[in-house]
Amino acid sequence: MAERFDLAVVGGGIVGLATARRYAEEYPDARIVLVEKERELAAHQSGRNSGVVHSGVSYRPGSRKARFTLSGRAELLAYVRSRGLATEALGKLIVARTERDLPDLDELARRAAANGVPGVRRLGPEGIRAREPEVVGVAALFVPSAAIVDFAEIARSFARDLEAAGHAIRRATPIDRIVPHGDEVHLIGASGAIELEARRAVACAGLGSDRLARRSGVRPAVRIVPFRGEFYEVRSRATPLVRGLVYAVPDPTLPFAEPHFTPDVRGRVWVGPNAVLALAREGYRRRSFRWKDAAEELADPALWRLLGRLGPRALREGWRSIDRSTYAADLARMVPALRRRDLGEARAGVRAQAVDDAGNLVDDFVWAETPGAVHLLNAPSPAATGAMAIARAIAERLPLPGRLRRPTEGGTFKPA
Template sequence: MRYAVIGGGIVGLATAHELRRVHPGAAVTVVEKEAGWGAHQTGHNSGVIHAGVYYAPGSLKAELCRAGRRSMLDFCAEHDIPFQVCGKLIVATDEAELPRLHALHERARANDLEVRLITPEEAREYEPEVACVAALHVAATGIVNFGTVCARLAELLEKSGADMRTGERVIGIRSATADGPVTVQTTRGELQADVLINCAGLHADRIARMAGVHPPARIVPFRGEYYELRPERRGLVRGLIYPVPDPQFPFLGVHLTKMIDGSVHAGPNAVLALAREGYGWSRIRPGDLLDAATYSGLWRLGRRHWRYGASEVGRSLSKRRFAASLARLVPAIGPDDLVKAEAGVRAQAIRPDGSLVDDFLIARQGRQVHVLNAPSPAATSSLEIAKHIVAGLPA
């Protein structure tokens, strides 16, 4: 069998690695349009190994994140990749947030996670500078550099004989029959494959349409902007401090994250990006912008949540507002403590009715698999997403 994986982020690389493990005699090709691996969502996230607190019991996110955390820790230990299980606090900063915090506690217990509701005094034992009326302590949360994980996966794939192609963009896909082999046309020629696996992240819906599949949702890019604490202020945060999330949105709110290199990142917010790879306001791609602006699902989402969107834009344009959001968690943080860090872009799938796809969305058609929604916790879950994909493939 000849397997073609489109996309060299952590999900694509993990899937190719699993294919080599399960089918060592098969031909595996990974096609990535960028010059290196993990260049977009994987390389611009906060490096958190999630425990699985937030996800609906029985969902793919809940199941694959819980198993994926363990798989990721084992992989890192086996391959000498630095990681730390530091735990995190999810904090309620006023009484109105307590019902949501308690609901999150119940969800975590339904997902069979070890979590503990704690008092403000107990919270300050973990984070002396935190402000809260109550908190949820999640001991299993960890941190790692997922870019390092990608580099190791790519190295293992090359050693195993996989055909690893960077700087090669897919421009066409054709297949004579739904169950037959496919021809993938790239900027460097044609590739024949018996099985196609689309892990193209920000462009996954476009690749699916190119392959003749009609996705039930469209990807809309949301930029998450980060600051980091100045080195002399890193001591304000020991680990991870998160607000209680609003269940209407997939975004977790601005939070504080100790990174594996010792830096402390603050963010992200969530604003509509003006390009699918729009890491700043100046990055505009008319085709991407038109694609989003003419999509009924985005307009319906915007009509329901325009106040939320406006507040996120305000936080994007004002460092003082951004710092004020962080100060709700750690009052000692001010604007002068923050320096700009790299932004990320989240590929969020939105249905035509304006609802957000809240779970991983993996579509199978014939000998094609399309990963159409894999935002956080996809990096944590990547090794288990790979197993889930490969288990359903023809050998």
């Protein structure tokens, strides 16, 4: 007989782990299980990102993205400090490279003010040089609250909290679908057998979220299109090229495609990520290809509508991925001292980007409900920053029946 729980969470990325942990705080007497298909936690987006705790500058005021980022970042940083995990408040410079970027920089300044991001300052070319001597631009915004962390380390810490409180984590356990059964749900495994029974379930399956939802009876209005983001380590120099986080003003047609300079908590500096359409959902190399993923993607009219919308921008991203010199030359518009030979070790992540039927990139969080379950269908960047706030919202949306809920501002889990 399958084991029975009060709550099952599918997906051992930072959002799934934060969600399971949130329920464990709110329902201290509940039995909770988290199931992950890989042997490791945080193996996909949560372990392959830029590691930036965003501040909420660029998000549309009032959007879920803005709300989750602003409240989630505070909660996340408090957690990181309480556990002694690595973080540094480096601040972020967003640079207008030419006069043409200025209207977009103005819009970012307006959004930062509307979102209540503290301490944002506008700098001219001199101010840019004073803060980042190797960076050139006509103007910039400095955002002091941007910080760096290791999101995989945070995810693993959430997992330790759960296990220490007696909850279960099942690794190497793929879930095929979540189906209602009376007032409860069954989680069906890859073999077709019932893997788990639970009163309620939450799916935070990242790159697999639309497929899991579809197999569970949801007709999602979005599909996941994988965009690979490639990073290069900037080889260390006697004088580092950047001191903090340095971003160019994003291009509104593909806002997440502008590679930036990102120091990490281990003292390395990375440039990236770009945004290349990937032909494998979990393909971390340029040649990664998976028939199932590619066939599904290319047969979908929404993808072609998206490509039509992106036009030459998509081709340029593809070329920039193949040709490191173009990648370096783009970055050198902002940091002229950067050369192709400065780009060292490569790594990549794949974004689970939701796209609607009309071929639009879906910018905000999307979820769907089936009896007894919630499926998170789009948790785009900065969902790692906002994970604890997303978790709070999910727990509000899907209460656990028959268990006493304890409203909490945190505190159940004391540092070990």
